[in-house]
């Protein structure tokens with residue numbers, strides 16, 4: 001799965017070297033970033049003209065636990081992506097304008113949370129949402145407790161691209177790893193569109209590509 005996702009991202013960068021990419025954090029994209037890092041180190045992938053936007057960022061978090069740090073250590077440091085074209089929504093007044101001025105997102109990579117969130121668009125987030133601050137749900141904080149040592153150390157707030165920000169991307173790559181994501185992916189893609197499962201809004205995107213490392217057929221139950 002990681003190789004196929006990496007091939008899709010690399011293909012995008014080769015076809016359009018000045019691509020704007022939306023990049024997630026979390027466990028799911030780590031393998032893909034490893035492959036991309038390897039290709040970049042070998043010089044077969046050129047990020048010089050690309051622009052990258054983090055999907056989200058915690059508010060009030062130690063630097064080393066931030067998503068900016070995650071992206072730097074897992075992918076950016078291995079590439080020739082210029083530092084002034086790496087963006088995070090944290091210190092930006094108007095992320096939407098920034099993305100628009102960069103030409104709009106050509107490709108966005110998104111994971112899915114156990115509760116159906118995409119980026120930090122938690123259940124209940126409306127479709128018409130742009131970059132915003134949000135409280136994290138208990139289930140999201142539980143899911144990330146191990147990374148922080150305990151749930152009470154997980155930040156309570158974050159800033160995230162909205163559902164609409166994600167839907168404006170020209171291509172959306174949804175990635176899910178581990179059988180335990182099967183049920184929520186099924187709800188997101190096979191049931192109706194519903195803000196209880198924000199990932200279900202992706203059904204409305206004309207260029208959604210789904211990558212899993214388990215058998216998944218959205219038409220079967």
Ligand code: PGA
Nearest residue numbers: 026027028029111112113
């Ligand atoms: P994960 O997170 O990749 O660590 O499972 C996915 C998400 O919460 O969006």
